[in-house]
Amino acid sequence: MLLIECPYCGVKAEETELAAGGEAHLTRHGPDSAEEAFAAYLFDRLNPKGVHFERWRHVNGCGKWFHCARDTATLEVFGTYSAQTSAPPQTILDAIRARRPDWKPANAPAE
Amino acid sequence: MRDFAETSGVRVEALPPAGMVTLRGDLSDPRLGDALNAVGLALPDRRRIAAGSAGSTVWMSPDELLVVCGEGEDRGLAARLSEALAGVHHLAAAVGDARVRFAIDGKGARIALAKIAPADMAAFEIGEVRRTRVAQVAAAFWMTGPDAFELVCFRSVADYAGKLLASAAGNVEGIALP
């Protein structure tokens, strides 16, 4: 059972306090979007073995959504950060590279 | 509301209704702190409770406070807060009727809560606040003094929470946490 620190209230929360929200940094496609782009927004998700950016909500806690950078294979947590961003901040990218020098973002959020 | 008898050194008591106000707003905005002070309240630090003349202020999230005041005072206090925050984006609403309060105190109070909440009770400090779950329901509690806690949860689960706390208050002797 994972233990993830909520960046808003600072609580190291176990999974029973959290709700998983899937892949992070999706770009919303609205009414003007093309069919394929919209379908991809709804359904296409990365499923990497390794570094991944996820959304979590501290639901049994402060109620805030936040982002988490995590290795899906080793479960190493590189850091958590604000939900109000469309890309991982440099500090998180640095933390990942410090541990995974060869890591390349998949179809990655722009840096 | 039922009273829960003293059990095994931990007393669990359903407290009488209190007024409560939820205040949503940017806690880092100095105008919010000023408004709190203007109505006799204090701005708490993260995960802390702060006492004021008009009530206690409980930190709930970076943009949410729970004010605990006297019964029947919450609608007035919410209105005064809104007045003091005129022009500042916020939300203030009376929520005292939505919640019930319990007092948990006695030597084993930390242990009683450690049985039902995934929180580090051994390291809990006076004035600290934790929003979490107790067994299967959401709750918030804070430490009011040595071996004394106050807990709030939604009124609809008052019966469950009361029985849960009473059960957790039993058999606390001989349990130590590092």
Add this chain to the structure above:
Amino acid sequence: MSTRLASGGRLIDRTNPIHFTFNGKQLKGYAGDTLASALLGADQMLVGRSFKYHRPRGIVAAGPEEPNALVNLGDGAFFEPNQRTTVTPLRTGMEAASQNHWPSLDYDVGALNQLIGRALPAGFYYKTFIHPRPFWKHVFEPFIRQSAGLGKAPKDRDGDVYEHLYAFCDVLVVGGGVAGLQAALAAGASGLRVLVLEQWGHWGGRAPVDGAVIGGQSAEDWVKDALDRLDRMENVVLRAQCQASGVYDHGYVLATETVSGHTPGGATPRARLWRIRTKQIIAATGAIERPLSFYGNDVPGVILAGAVRDFVVNWGISPGDRTVVVTNNDDAYRTAICLREAGLAVPAVVDARPEATGALPEKARALGIRVLTGSAIAKVKGKKRVEGVALCLQLGEGAVTEEIACEAVAMSGGWSPVVHLWSHCGGKLVWDDALAMFRPDASRPPLGADGGAMVRTAGTANGVMDTPAVLADAAAAAADAVTAAGGQPADVTAAKAEDEPEAPILPVWIMPQGAGVAMRTKMWLDFQNDVKVSDVQLAAREGYESVEHTKRYTTLGMATDQGKLSNINGLAVLSQSLDKPIPQVGTTTFRPPYTPVPMGAIGGEARGDLFQPLRRTAIHDWHERNGATWEPVGHWRRPYCYLRSGESVHQAVEREVKNTRENVGMLDASTLGKVLVKGPDAGKFLDLIYTNMMSSLKPGRCRYGLICSENGFLMDDGVVARIDDETFLCHTTTGGAERIHAHMEEWLQTEWWDLKVYALNLTEQFAQIAVVGPKARKVLESLGGMDLSREALPFMAWSEGELGGFPVRVYRISFSGELSFELAVPANRGRELWDRLIKAGAEHGVMPYGTEAMHVLRAEKGYIMIGEESDGTIIPQDLGLDWAISKKKADYIGKRAQMRSHMTDPSRWKLVGLETVDGSVLPDGAYAVGQGRNENGQQNAIGRVTSTYHSPTLGRGIAMGLILNGPDRMGEVLEFTKIGGGVVTAKIVGQVFYDPEGEKLDA
């Protein structure tokens, strides 16, 4: 026979005898005994029958690895099967019964299986019971069910109570032997928070039995001293009778503490499940001795050598006057020496190694014990107990060289570190040829949240076998753990110890090495699941190369002991059969729990009243006292209807509907969600949340709205009231309150964080009472207060004021088609207002109504219900709700999805009303039958029923359904399926069956 020695037994209190029963027989033990030691003290060698062949079995081990001595304990509500006698503390009045035999332990019918043992090899069930098919159900399965299984399943509700406990620490030390205590001393000195768990009620592990000297004192004294020092450290907590069962991600550890054991009726929990979160784990879990595989190694009286020592030293047990020791290592000589020192005879130590010249063998020889090197056991004589052994050469084929009479055999095949906690979360193992064991590979540890090692092993669990090295290893592990946990290791030097040096072990997997097939079919690997050397060899011959497959084929290691004794021996036999070295064959995966955890402990407090939280409204007690039958809606309980004496549920619903239509009804609507949305951008935000326009709503007015997911599907509906310019109150369905509030928060926090909007769930702040029916206004006006006239408060308006002294917000909204007022009052006054309304309404014939009447009323009026007309695949357009979808708005959640081709397909089924031709009630969920058959040969369906009721108002069945091209087929008669065959015919009609002009609700 096994007996109690006249003296000795460091754990028992001979002044405190305890009486208990085994299979009804009155026996006596002492305080401090385990059930196993007490049974041996009373010469109960035979304690059970094996799983498959019903062979007589005795106690093999003295700890949690015991495979045989499992018993049923207690009875009734305190009955517990499969209890390991070796770890069960003896208690007064304990009732133990052996398992897996019929009719009695001594005369067991199932033992006939032994005689046909050749017919029951590995994979027998898979191969045999497949054909002929009908035999499975009528012959094989009943036979297997009768004879399989160990303990009986409890029949009564568990009478014990259980609880959880969340604990946090920096360093968790598992194991209170000398390694664990040394690690705890070192970790504790750093000042970090340390928790030490010991599965036994006593501390020190094997060291006090094995007799090492630590720091110049006996191991026993050193342990006492260490405990004293740990007790004085405020940052250290010691917990005995608490076994770490499993290690999970990110330092999560579950441990099971035995609190009251089986003391029936007490209020103290039987077990407490510790849910521990730690930064670092030190597994000082020791090692488990391996049996040797020789003919008859399962006969009662063949006991692990270390266990024999435990029984002698800890509990003062003699396993028999004469014990033959058989070994491939030096450690077992400690058993020979210990027995001799206790005054018992050791006719011989049978050592498979060509020579034995170490300190321990020499000491044994000096005591006059005969040591036979290069020797093996050809056969154990005796059936229900050991009567003697026949010896042979280890390198030979089993020709008997000598026979020795004895009552017990102490065997040792070497030791296997307990690596379970290391392995649970991914720690890898390495095969150590010199020590003939798998030990943790420190270079591939289980990883924690920081990407570093999360578990360290210390002492024998780490493959370090002699006491001086064990202590040094433990201190080093503690220093590493402290550093990794962010602490500063204290300058602690490990205690110095002295121990006899041991000569190398000789791996011996079969005894003798040239044993023929007849011998190998009587060499047991897995005692609990009856797997023999010959079974694993058969699996290898049949092509099983993977140890995981072999395990499942033979059931090796799959019993409740999970192969604690058998895994390595089985693996070695497989490796020899495959001519592959052991590391290439690999080992099976260790999974939690280490030993079985009671289900009750996992459930914790969640039983009875605390099984699930039930949510109650402020008016719940009134409903309960007034005949409510309950409908669960999420965790809420809502009155389904209020039964009067002599009434059926159906009659009650009819009465409630009619009375609401004719007079006035009252509904507790408190459970409906109420989300306050406030901010300069609230209107803009709600325009995105709802399909229709909310920003244009005027303060004081209400509007019905729909909420869709980004997939376009209908999620929820409800009435929005605009409170002021910046503030809206959004009503949701009962089930939607938390969901819709969370939906709003998600979009506000993760997508439109630039919008200045706050949302707050106020559902429980208000009790909400719907007063419904033609006389509703009269009832309310009789309370006195605010103006509720049609002019002051028209349909779809709201107003705030006082009514009968209550501060209320009154909404003129209707879910029934009648004149209706919904009153919101602070919840603490909800019950009082309800009582007042019931009293005031009496002269107007007021009656409460429940959720079923509410459903009927709304269906008569043609209103949809989330969860009935919608099911997660329905878009508002399917339900003819196009009027509630804004065409002007550029965007709302779900808009783009509703433009996709499948969503705009004209052949989507659409909502219509249905009227049965004969007036009967359509079956719920019935399908409308179409022409032809689909590719699966099923009748094509062209629609289905979504809501169906008997309408008391119309006196006939009414329904709504989704029908292909429905709105274009008004008046057409369709056939609907009936459960059990046949069809019902129904006509497509408009969905509003009652007051289509809406005069009543606008009254």
